[in-house]
Amino acid sequence: MTLTDASASSSAPAQRKLSTAKAMVEAIAQEMERDEDVFVLGEDVGAYGGIFSSTTGLLEKFGPRRVLDTPISETAFIGAAIGAAVEGMRPVVELMFVDFFGVCMDQIYNHMAKIHFESGGNVTVPMVLTAAVGGGYSDGAQHSQCLWGTFAHLPGMKVVAPSNPADAKGLMTAAIRDDNPVVYLFHKGVMGLPWMAKNRRSVGPVPEGEHLVPIGKANVVRPGSDVTVVTLSLSVHHALDVAEELAQQGVDCEVVDLRSVVPLDTETILDSVGRTGRLLVVDEDYLSFGVSGEIVARVAERDPGLLRAPAARVAVPDVPIPYARPLEYAVLPTPDRIRRAVLGLVNA
């Protein structure tokens, strides 16, 4: 799938635009230049440049000593990244689909995420674990999940999920510099890949040079007064599209892009719900026991009186992602489902 990516703009550097994939690679490259200890490893990250173009060009620039193709041995290479991180290196390790983490989960949640704690804070594990998430193109139940809720549930790792090119760069830079393990989940649908239907915001302006987005700070991407839509990753774009459409009907949505699941920016969510009185959480992960429930719980715990109507959730209704398109689109958080949920809230 290495078709040429025509997303780089030819416009002046000041307003230059990059795809999310290129912004992510730019951050990794800049950090590799800045710090000899940063290196990249994973399946097909070398000559292929990452199945989702997340490492394109790094091998040419930095050579095989710092960009390592690995065998299909996830337990070994993710574990190896942990070991290198423990010794003070800063690996960026990719496993191409989040769905594959099952085969190496022990290294992730019992080692990567627990070593710092178990050592009483004496050992740090400064690594970034990246993976592609999300569905919408009929790749079936084993290649379409988001699973950020799973990582968020297990303490000891930060979890970020950018929705746009600038954040992709800023969060990657912050993740590499963080002394904690950071799970960095990029949705295939926001990468601006040449072989996927283009999301119009998957190519956007990206600051040159050093650019950091702090981990743990949500972003109010659209202010509004009637309903707070809290979401992340690709669903941010669906929420924005719905918000633009509903604005014409007099419904004013505020859209909060979480950017970071762990830590979760509870203050920004509460501020927003305090102003709108209505909360909708949109999550492409499974409904139960996950991010959407957590957000509703935090609002309810702090001040249930903030809500003028019961909170609502649009998520994958606890079913594996089906292959056939009509079934897949029935369970994904589509703009249509979001619109209906918002209208349900304002008409409640």
Added chain:
Amino acid sequence: MEPDERLGLYRTMVLIRTYEESILREYHADKKPAFDIGAGLIPGEMHLSAGQEPVAAGVCAHLTADDAVTATHRPHHFAIAHGVDLERMTAEIFGRVDGLGRGRGGHMHLFDPATHFSCSGIIAEGYPPAVGQALAFQRRGTDRVAVAVTGEGAANQGAFHEALNLAALWKLPVVFVVEDNDWGISVPRSASTCVTSNALRAGGYGIPGERVEDNSVEAVHAAAGTAITRARAGEGPSLIEVHTLRLWGHFEGDAQGYRSDLEGVPGRDPLPTYEKQLRAAGVLHDSGDITVASIAAQARDRVEAAIEFAKRSPEPDPATALDHVFARS
């Protein structure tokens, strides 16, 4: 080998190739001008097995529908050789209600209880379930066998090694098949292990291992015969590695920019090679009852019927999207 057996292997290979060429056409037909993986009648990833026909044909010739096969993300050749219903398999690939999984599974997740066939999109993870199927066969006192397939890339994953060890320990009737097509997506075999043959790894678990070079269907047939006979006789598992060939990309849309061996690839196509061999032996002819053309025509008819069946079958009703998460008891 008897002429009939040889013709049988050839027919299977032709059917597989005809099928893969048709799926290739259908897959790309409506993804133009710019390739869009989510568009068209067959969306999602598509891993085709052209070039690897000898492995499936040679192994499955020894199996009946009572024997189990767990295949990989590249499952069509094994599904066809093992006798999975072509129409329902195709309907599944098209995401239709008459598909093997009623449109839930897709091309990497084909399940056919009638032939004990399954596959998985997660690398090497079909090996352990095959061990369990073999355990069931052994417990029930049958002479049935389970065949587990992976690629050579998958042989570096943990599940592969644990499954070999367990099957050896319990002397289970399972045959492990490794398709060495030299590539794990873009990573060549030489960059993924220092072991020259996975047959050697079998030795590490105390079971026989044999490597078949040159993608010869008859050599695969012979090696599989020994392994399957041994398994049926209660003598335990074995491993067969076949040095085969990935004729096309890892998946459709793969530009293969990383691939260093492309030039010689078409010349190593096993199908014309076997055809030539059978002609020279007087098994295949251009006239008479059974000809190259008639075998090709029969394959085309079956494949066309399967694709017609798939296209006629309706798409699943979105209202049923939550069905089949749990069995009703």
